[in-house]
Amino acid sequence: xxxPGPGEGRRPTLADVAARAGVSTALVSIVVREAPxxxxxxxxxxxxxxxxxxxxxxxxxxxxxxHRSRLLGVVFEVQGTFHGDLLGGLYEAAxxxxxxLALSAVTPSRDxxxxxGSLLSDRCEALVxxxxxxxAAQLAELAARLPVVVVARAVRARGVDVVRTADDEGxxxxxxxxxxxxxxxxxxxxxxxxxxxxxxRRGYREAMARHGLSAEVRTVAGGPAExxxxxxxxxxxxxxxxxxxxxxxxxCATGVLDVLRRAGRSVPGDVSVTGYDDSRxxxxxxxDLTTVAQDAARMASLALSRALARLERADEPxxxxxxxxxxxxxxxxxxxx
Amino acid sequence: xxxPGPGEGRRPTLADVAARAGVSTALVSIVVREAPxxxxxxxxxxxxxxxxxxxxxxxxxxxxxxHRSRLLGVVFEVQGTFHGDLLGGLYEAAxxxxxxLALSAVTPSRDxxxxxGSLLSDRCEALVxxxxxxxAAQLAELAARLPVVVVARAVRARGVDVVRTADDEGxxxxxxxxxxxxxxxxxxxxxxxxxxxxxxRRGYREAMARHGLSAEVRTVAGGPAExxxxxxxxxxxxxxxxxxxxxxxxxCATGVLDVLRRAGRSVPGDVSVTGYDDSRxxxxxxxDLTTVAQDAARMASLALSRALARLERADEPxxxxxxxxxxxxxxxxxxxx
DNA sequence: TTGAAAGCGCTAACAA
DNA sequence: TTGTTAGCGCTTTCAA
Numbered sequence: 091x092x093x094p095g096p097g098e099g100r101r102p103t104l105a106d107v108a109a110r111a112g113v114s115t116a117l118v119s120i121v122v123r124e125a126p127x128x129x130x131x132x133x134x135x136x137x138x139x140x141x142x143x144x145x146x147x148x149x150x151x152x153x154x155x156x157h158r159s160r161l162l163g164v165v166f167e168v169q170g171t172f173h174g175d176l177l178g179g180l181y182e183a184a185x186x187x188x189x190x191l192a193l194s195a196v197t198p199s200r201d202x203x204x205x206x207g208s209l210l211s212d213r214c215e216a217l218v219x220x221x222x223x224x225x226a227a228q229l230a231e232l233a234a235r236l237p238v239v240v241v242a243r244a245v246r247a248r249g250v251d252v253v254r255t256a257d258d259e260g261x262x263x264x265x266x267x268x269x270x271x272x273x274x275x276x277x278x279x280x281x282x283x284x285x286x287x288x289x290x291r292r293g294y295r296e297a298m299a300r301h302g303l304s305a306e307v308r309t310v311a312g313g314p315a316e317x318x319x320x321x322x323x324x325x326x327x328x329x330x331x332x333x334x335x336x337x338x339x340x341x342c343a344t345g346v347l348d349v350l351r352r353a354g355r356s357v358p359g360d361v362s363v364t365g366y367d368d369s370r371x372x373x374x375x376x377x378d379l380t381t382v383a384q385d386a387a388r389m390a391s392l393a394l395s396r397a398l399a400r401l402e403r404a405d406e407p408x409x410x411x412x413x414x415x416x417x418x419x420x421x422x423x424x425x426x427x
Numbered sequence: 428x429x430x431p432g433p434g435e436g437r438r439p440t441l442a443d444v445a446a447r448a449g450v451s452t453a454l455v456s457i458v459v460r461e462a463p464x465x466x467x468x469x470x471x472x473x474x475x476x477x478x479x480x481x482x483x484x485x486x487x488x489x490x491x492x493x494h495r496s497r498l499l500g501v502v503f504e505v506q507g508t509f510h511g512d513l514l515g516g517l518y519e520a521a522x523x524x525x526x527x528l529a530l531s532a533v534t535p536s537r538d539x540x541x542x543x544g545s546l547l548s549d550r551c552e553a554l555v556x557x558x559x560x561x562x563a564a565q566l567a568e569l570a571a572r573l574p575v576v577v578v579a580r581a582v583r584a585r586g587v588d589v590v591r592t593a594d595d596e597g598x599x600x601x602x603x604x605x606x607x608x609x610x611x612x613x614x615x616x617x618x619x620x621x622x623x624x625x626x627x628r629r630g631y632r633e634a635m636a637r638h639g640l641s642a643e644v645r646t647v648a649g650g651p652a653e654x655x656x657x658x659x660x661x662x663x664x665x666x667x668x669x670x671x672x673x674x675x676x677x678x679c680a681t682g683v684l685d686v687l688r689r690a691g692r693s694v695p696g697d698v699s700v701t702g703y704d705d706s707r708x709x710x711x712x713x714x715d716l717t718t719v720a721q722d723a724a725r726m727a728s729l730a731l732s733r734a735l736a737r738l739e740r741a742d743e744p745x746x747x748x749x750x751x752x753x754x755x756x757x758x759x760x761x762x763x764x
Numbered sequence: 765t766t767g768a769a770a771g772c773g774c775t776a777a778c779a780a
Numbered sequence: 781t782t783g784t785t786a787g788c789g790c791t792t793t794c795a796a
Contacts, residue, residue, distance in 0.1 A: 100494070101550070103789055114767045119791060129765060144572065149548040150487040150496075151789035154772050157437070159487075168511030177505050178534035190545070193530035197515035208527070211486040213438070235481065316711055348713030371708075374653055376685030440773055451783045456775060466781060488773035491788050 102143040111139035122147060149190075153213065160189045162397060163209030166220045167196045172367060172386060173220050176241060179390025180218065187398055206232065216397040221285055226250075233408070237400035239393045242384070243285045251396040252410040253389050257286045260382040260415035261293030262300075264336045264364040267380070267417055269301050271425045273334040273362060276303070279312035279322040279346060281338030290366065294336055308332060312342050319345025327353055333361060333426040340365035340372045340381055347377070347422070358424035368418050378421035385413050439480040448476035459484060486527075490550065497526045499734060500546030503557045504533045509704060509723060510557045513578060516727025517555065524735055543569065553734040558622055563587075570745070574737035576730045579721070580622040588733040589747040590726050594623045597719040597752035598630030599637075601673045601701040604717070604754055606638050608762045610671040610699060613640070616649035616659040616683060618675030627703065631673055645669060649679050656682025664690055670698060670763040677702035677709045677718055684714070684759070695761035705755050715758035722750050 104122075108115045113132060120128050121136040122145075128136070139145075153159045162184055166173040177193075184191050192212050194205040202224050209217060216237035222229065226247035232238050233249035241253045261278075268276050278294040281287030291309060298307050312322040319342035326335065327349070337343035343365035347357055355361050365372050368383035392411045399406045441459075445452045450469060457465050458473040459482075465473070476482075490496045499521055503510040514530075521528050529549050531542040539561050546554060553574035559566065563584035569575050570586035578590045598615075605613050615631040618624030628646060635644050649659040656679035663672065664686070674680035680702035684694055692698050702709050705720035729748045736743045 104791095105789080115789090116768080116791080117766060120766095123791085125791095127765070132765080146547055148491075148550055148789055149545075150491050150550055151772090152791080153487050154485075154491055154774090154788090155790045155792085157772080168514050174505030177532055178536065181532065181534050182536050193532060195514055195518065195530060197511075197518050199515065199519050208486075210483055213485055213487055344711055344713060348711075351713070374681055374685075376681060376688065441775095442773080452773090453775080453784080454782060456773095457782095460775085462775095464781070469781080485773055488788090489775080491772090491790090492774045492776085494788080 101148075102145045103148070104145075106143055107136060107140045107145050110143060111136045159213045159215055161192050161212060161214045162189050162394070163192045163194060163206075163212065163214030163217045164220070165194050165196060165202065165205045165209065165217065165222065172242070172369065172384065175386035176220055176390050176393075179387045180394060183391045183394035187394060189394075189398075210235075216401055218393050218397060223285075237397050239396045239400075241389055241393045244289060249408050251393075251400065251408045253393045253396065254410070254412060255286075255384040255389070255415050256412045257289035257415070258293030258296065260366060260384075261290045261336060262297040263415060263417040264366075264380075264382055265294060265297035265301070267419065268334045268336070268362060268364070268423065269297075269303070271334075271362065271423060273332075273426050274303055275306055275308075275330075275332040276334045276336065277308040277310060277326060277332040279310045279319060279326075279335060279337045279342060281342065282311060282313045282318070284314045284338065287338055290338060306332075312338050314339060314342060316341055316345035316348070318342050319347075320349045322346060323349035323353075327355075331355070331361060334363070334423070335361060336364045338366060340367045340369045340379060343379055343381070344371060344377060347379075358422050359427065362423040362426070364423060372418070372420070380420045380423040381418050383416045383418050385416065388413050438485075439482045440485070441482075443480055444473060444477045444482045447480060448473045496550045496552055498529050498549060498551045499526050499731070500529045500531060500543075500549065500551030500554045501557065502531050502533060502539065502542045502546065502554065502559065509579070509706065509721065512723035513557055513727050513730075516724045517731060520728045520731035524731060526731075526735075547572075553738055555730050555734060560622075574734050576733045576737075578726055578730045581626060586745050588730075588737065588745045590730045590733060591747070591749060592623075592721040592726070592752050593749045594626035594752070595630030595633065597703060597721075598627050598673060599634040600752060600754040601703075601717075601719055602631060602634035602638070604756065605671045605673070605699060605701070605760065606634075606640070608671075608699065608760060610669075610763050611640055612643050612645075612667075612669040613671045613673065614645040614647060614663060614669040616647045616656060616663075616672060616674045616679060618679065619648060619650040619655070621651045621675065624675055627675060643669075649675050651676060651679060653678055653682035653685070655679050656684075657686045659683060660686035660690075664692075668692070668698060671700070671760070672698060673701045675703060677704045677706045677716060680716055680718070680759075681708060681714060684716075695759050696764065699760040699763070701760060709755070709757070717757045717760040718755050720753045720755050722753065725750050 104115045104118050108118045118136050121133050194209050196202055196205050218239045221242045226245050229250050230247040239251040244254050280291045310322045312318045323346040337346050365379045365381035368381045372379035372381040441452045441455050445455045455473050458470050529551055531546050533539055533542050555576045558579045563582050566587050567584040576588040581591050617628045647659045649655045660683040674683050702716045702718035705718045709716035709718040
């Protein structure tokens with residue numbers, strides 16, 4: 091009558107449904123897959139039997155039988171908010187394309203290799219890696235086995251597709267905005283060796299040069315976290331502080347903001363500050379940070395398209411998709427005094 | 428010679444390895460599983476063949492063959508930082524117990540039912556739900572099919588295990604701390620209908636009563652987000668403001684902080700504020716929020732123990748594990764002026 | 765419209 | 781120590 095509770099007996103299979111409905115398993119298969127080839131009466135009888143015993147198809151058995159798994163593996167980090175946004179977009183795009191997602195998280199105790207390994211054992215057809223840290227050589231090796239799309243990291247590895255934001259342009263936007271407000275003494279707190287840091291640093295220098303401000307270029311060593319920003323801000327305060335600072339990312343920028351304010355500098359009165367990522371942090375009312383946003387939805391959909399293209403055409407070359415960033419102006423930037 | 432690239436040919440199987448090594452598939456199976464029953468020489472020959480053609484066992488076929496999947500399904504939300512911490516702990520505990528985790532995310536476009544459904548199709552043996560929003564009746568229905576452990580939400584549903592923080596105690600800690608500093612006019616900005624809100628509200632009232640401060644009880648409608656906190660703080664400022672406010676969670680508390688500071692109130696000079704969660708937010712140097720921490724590692728390990736206990740003994744009753752919270756004193760609380 | 769039977773990749777008896 | 785064989789739950793010819 092009711093579905094069997096846990097412990098009592100195995101899960102119902104196609105054969106169980108077939109027995110109950112008095113038909114063959116092949117017919118049940120046809121019905122539950124909504125494939126053509128069964129009479130309306132049979133269809134109804136089978137569906138009722140299935141419902142009654144709580145039947146649910148076994149995804150693994152299906153995949154085993156099918157030559158293809160239609161499974162896309164995704165490796166992500168449990169920390170980044172940005173990864174969360176990307177995941178949402180990937181689920182949507184995968185569903186639209188008739189694929190399933192298999193998730194594998196990188197945690198403090200579970201490294202990228204482990205995360206990738208479990209996905210390979212799951213017979214994923216392609217892999218989407220969000221901000222991976224593995225060296226390019228390893229990524230290339232992986233890409234020799236199956237299509238690999240790297241999101242949010244600029245790597246050049248043979249056979250690896252890349253979807254990333256134009257981080258250099260992101261800093262062009264920030265600098266252009268500040269120059270437009272009248273700033274000239276604009277510094278940059280960089281991200282050290284973090285992914286994207288080099289591109290943003292370069293973008294900063296390029297934009298300054300374009301405005302004839304190469305003499306004003308001042309890059310301060312920073313990093314991805316609040317502490318890095320705090321330390322950078324302190325060193326910034328030692329000399330003649332700039333009137334504006336572009337910072338590697340939002341987290342680092344909040345560290346900068348904190349030190350500036352505690353030192354009695356008003357933001358944006360005395361100093362303007364920009365971040366990067368448009369994270370939840372930047373949107374907080376009391377942080378209200380002018381920042382550069384990455385388009386997560388678009389990146390997710392591009393990542394999926396790349397994976398599918400590689401899957402469908404074996405000779406499709408790997409490529410790089412560069413998504414333009416967008417400036418989000420909030421309350422930490424204003425004209426200099 | 429090398430592993431086949433994408434597109435050219437199917438993935439190597441046991442049979443391929445067997446053919447290359449000149450042995451039977453059964454023997455290859457024994458070797459790759461590191462089971463006893465193969466000579467050292469054969470073992471080596473098989474492993475070499477496997478390596479050469481890039482063989483990797485098919486997890487799905489294994490699971491199909493085995494009567495058990497040793498798969499634990501986890502439903503989580505891509506937003507909460509706290510879920511990230513829990514995931515990390517779950518992976519560790521699962522590995523220690525010899526289980527695999529199957530992740531399924533809830534996103535804006537993918538609801539809880541979908542997330543659970545995909546896990547059921549994957550033949551997970553038990554489900555761990557992080558802060559689920561489904562009504563108790565639905566959870567009970569699910570629990571009739573397989574062991575279900577709910578983490579970080581207090582539900583009473585037949586057959587459902589619960590692992591949660593003692594949220595009432597969390598507010599006892601906060602109130603005790605404030606009273607110890609000398610506060611008496613202590614308000615509470617609540618979480619509305621959010622999970623945990625009722626318990627925290629009750630904890631606040633109980634603690635106030637215990638200190639003989641029932642006459643000072645003042646509960647203000649809040650919610651889980653910054654905006655909710657901001658609105659609550661504005662209403663708090665209308666009358667004679669309290670000298671301290673306990674807030675539902677950290678996000679809401681930052682909204683409270685923002686409005687208070689913009690209204691010219693110093694924190695903790697004029698008003699002390701406490702949050703809840705010890706999220707990254709609370710730890711930011713410039714937020715530096717006194718807050719109540721939940722023990723994610725312990726909750727994860729308890730959740731897994733419960734799931735395994737239910738799996739191993741069919742008659743194991745469902746239970747509730749309540750983990751004590753911990754007060755983290757930072758810079759937003761001080762004695763009243 | 766329906767059923768019989770083979771086989772996906774793997775493991776576990778059982779035999780040799 | 782090694783091989784043969786059956787079968788996990790499902791889909792898919794092919795025949796009836």
